[in-house]
Amino acid sequence: MSGHVSELLPLAAAGALDAREQAQVAAHLGACEACAREAAAWRDVAAGLGQLPASRPSRALVARTVEAVEVFLAERAERAWNRAALGFLIAFAWTLAVLSWVVIDLVAGGLALRLDRPVGPTAAWYAAYVLTGWLAAGVATAFAGRRAPQEGRIA
Amino acid sequence: MDPDRDDAARLRRGDTDGLAGLMQRHQDRLFRFLLRLTGDEPMAEDVFQQTWLQVAERIGRYDAARPFGPWLFTVARNLALDQLRRIRPQSLDEAGEPAAPTGIGDDPLARAMAGQRSSRLADAVARLAPLDREVLSLRFEAELELPQLAETLGVPVPTAKARLYRALARLRPRLLAHAPQEEWR
Numbered sequence: 001m002s003g004h005v006s007e008l009l010p011l012a013a014a015g016a017l018d019a020r021e022q023a024q025v026a027a028h029l030g031a032c033e034a035c036a037r038e039a040a041a042w043r044d045v046a047a048g049l050g051q052l053p054a055s056r057p058s059r060a061l062v063a064r065t066v067e068a069v070e071v072f073l074a075e076r077a078e079r080a081w082n083r084a085a086l087g088f089l090i091a092f093a094w095t096l097a098v099l100s101w102v103v104i105d106l107v108a109g110g111l112a113l114r115l116d117r118p119v120g121p122t123a124a125w126y127a128a129y130v131l132t133g134w135l136a137a138g139v140a141t142a143f144a145g146r147r148a149p150q151e152g153r154i155a
Numbered sequence: 156m157d158p159d160r161d162d163a164a165r166l167r168r169g170d171t172d173g174l175a176g177l178m179q180r181h182q183d184r185l186f187r188f189l190l191r192l193t194g195d196e197p198m199a200e201d202v203f204q205q206t207w208l209q210v211a212e213r214i215g216r217y218d219a220a221r222p223f224g225p226w227l228f229t230v231a232r233n234l235a236l237d238q239l240r241r242i243r244p245q246s247l248d249e250a251g252e253p254a255a256p257t258g259i260g261d262d263p264l265a266r267a268m269a270g271q272r273s274s275r276l277a278d279a280v281a282r283l284a285p286l287d288r289e290v291l292s293l294r295f296e297a298e299l300e301l302p303q304l305a306e307t308l309g310v311p312v313p314t315a316k317a318r319l320y321r322a323l324a325r326l327r328p329r330l331l332a333h334a335p336q337e338e339w340r
Binding site: 066 | 169171174175178182183186187190191196200203204207208211212272273274276277280291294295296298300301316319320323324326327330
């Protein structure tokens with residue numbers, strides 16, 4: 001018998017042949033006893049590979065894994081909340097600073113922010129006060145931030 | 156509706172019930188695959204835990220239009236191969252020291268129950284290179300079809316097919332060497 005299909009038989013047993021190859025194998029096996037025997041042997045191997053003895057993950061391993069993932073998710077949620085809280089606080093602080101600047105300037109005698117009037121001493125002092133405050137807060141945040149990421153919190 | 160997609164969506168929202176569902180459906184075949192690939196139970200346990208942690212961390216990158224299984228096995232194989240490369244000086248494509256028989260354990264009763272023939276097959280598989288064990292486990296134990304197998308291995312389908320053929324071809328002489336004449340052939 002010529003044209004044996006031995007090369008295709010392992011993949012036939014693995015269900016990995018395309019339609020043309022499957023047809024070629026089927027046509028040959030009907031007429032070749034040797035290849036038919038080998039095909040049966042490969043089917044046995046394939047079935048055996050799907051039923052190899054295998055243990056399952058222990059309950060302790062599954063419990064440890066679930067616990068580790070829960071801790072990870074909780075920390076990630078906390079970090080996300082911290083980032084949102086920090087963003088809100090920064091936006092709120094800037095809004096408050098700008099608004100209070102305008103209010104104080106009005107109370108102190110006119111809107112200094114108008115372009116046709118010079119900035120008065122009250123506004124200048126207030127600007128210096130705000131900038132100093134932000135600078136101090138920035139330095140403090142930078143120091144705290146060097147430790148915080150590993151702990152999953154702001155500071 | 157695919158329960159994997161539902162559970163993946165829940166996990167993406169931080170709901171641990173989503174994780175429970177995914178683990179329940181995939182933990183056994185994932186562990187079996189890791190045992191087969193690493194040939195070492197403590198390493199398989201370590202990678203098993205790391206895999207689920209990475210699933211939780213990267214679930215946002217999972218494309219819900221595709222099946223979850225291949226994505227999970229891709230995460231697991233990358234972690235396992237990283238670990239194996241750290242401890243194996245030789246290529247993962249070469250058979251080194253035979254991997255410990257996995258899944259049978261030391262229990263004599265379990266060994267007896269496993270059956271001699273199945274045991275011989277497991278031993279023959281354990282003597283293959285890690286990359287051969289990997290492709291056989293993914294196809295026959297995890298039951299991934301060829302396109303999913305290729306996706307998991309990160310190679311084109313013809314390459315996955317060639318790797319599957321090579322693994323089976325390498326298995327054959329190992330079976331013939333240890334099996335009685337009437338078996339396998």
